[in-house]
Amino acid sequence: MVARKPGATEPAKCPVCNGTGEISRTVHVGRKRRVAGEQTGLCLNCLGSGEAPST
Known part of the structure; x- marks a missing residue:
């Protein structure tokens, strides 16, 4: 993590993961694509x- 100067503004949160850095995806299995749970991964x-x- 980068040290921030006192009084510096915080960077904006990522709109996809809401600032956590991780997202969850539903896992499907079988020919009928049944839902088996969720898997967490990197945003x-x-x-x-x-x-x-940044743009």
């Missing part, structure tokens, strides 16, 4: 940092 929008990417 590809912010690459796990939780900060909104």
Whole structure:
């Protein structure tokens, strides 16, 4: 984590993961594509940092 200067504003949160850096996806199994649960993974929008990417 990068040290921030006192009084500096906080970076905006990633809109996809809400600043957590992780997202959950539903896992489907079988030919009928039954729901088997959820799997947590890295947010590809912010690459796990939780900060909104700069444009």
